[in-house]
Amino acid sequence: xxxxxxxxTSQILAAGRRMTxxxxxxxxxxxxxxxxxxxxxxxxxxxxxxTAGTTGKGEVPxxxxxxxxxxxxxxxxxxxxxxxxxxxxxxxSSAPGTSEKLFFGSGTQLSVL
Amino acid sequence: xxxxxxxxxxxxxxxxxxxxxxxHSTISGNEYVYWYRQIHSQGPQYIIHGLKNNETNExxxxxxxxxxxxxxxxxxxxxxxxxxxxxxxVRPFNFGNEKLTFGTGTRxxxxx
Numbered sequence: 609x610x611x612x613x614x615x616x617t618s619q620i621l622a623a624g625r626r627m628t629x630x631x632x633x634x635x636x637x638x639x640x641x642x643x644x645x646x647x648x649x650x651x652x653x654x655x656x657x658x659t660a661g662t663t664g665k666g667e668v669p670x671x672x673x674x675x676x677x678x679x680x681x682x683x684x685x686x687x688x689x690x691x692x693x694x695x696x697x698x699x700x701s702s703a704p705g706t707s708e709k710l711f712f713g714s715g716t717q718l719s720v721l
Numbered sequence: 722x723x724x725x726x727x728x729x730x731x732x733x734x735x736x737x738x739x740x741x742x743x744x745h746s747t748i749s750g751n752e753y754v755y756w757y758r759q760i761h762s763q764g765p766q767y768i769i770h771g772l773k774n775n776e777t778n779e780x781x782x783x784x785x786x787x788x789x790x791x792x793x794x795x796x797x798x799x800x801x802x803x804x805x806x807x808x809x810x811v812r813p814f815n816f817g818n819e820k821l822t823f824g825t826g827t828r829x830x831x832x833x
Contacts, residue, residue, distance in 0.1 A: 712764030
């Protein structure tokens with residue numbers, strides 16, 4: 609089934625460890641996004657990429673990095689995880705000609721202890 | 722960015738129409754109104770969007786007031802599966818989705 613795949617589904621991580629959340633889409637969408645969702649705060653944009661080879665910072669980029677080597681993949685890396693990065697992370701994509709609507713993955717529940 | 726105001730929660734009886742309001746009084750002429758919903762523990766799902774005309778698709782109807790300062794999402798025959806958080810968002814036409822602000826939405830509970 610076409611769409612966005614995120615991995616892992618959930619992860620418990622010790623503080624200070626490095627972690628990469630994976631996101632792959634097979635819809636050939638040019639734009640991809642990473643959000644975090646915390647109780648009471650809604651979805652907040654971490655980083656985005658409007659096309660392969662380019663990235664940009666969202667509302668809450670500190671402590672995270674991304675890369676966009678190709679159209680399909682958009683990994684999110686926590687270089688040294690901290691407990692405040694405990695959250696649910698959603699990857700999304702969009703494309704022109706589809707009203708720019710966002711397609712979301714099923715999320716990664718990350719707990720940093 | 723224009724911001725939206727939604728009630729934090731609403732209930733609706735199963736089988737009835739669910740009408741979810743959204744206020745966007747500072748909306749600009751080039752901004753669309755989008756609606757998404759998020760069913761528990763899933764990623765958000767696009768529902769519908771519009772500029773100034775009313776819109777309908779297989780999921781819902783969107784009614785936008787003539788002055789565009791508010792809109793209503795209508796789920797015509799709500800089912801238990803429509804229980805979710807509904808987000809009303811305004812999006813500039815000539816900008817990417819990085820300008821979107823989701824907010825906290827309306828938690829809609831469908832009552833059996």
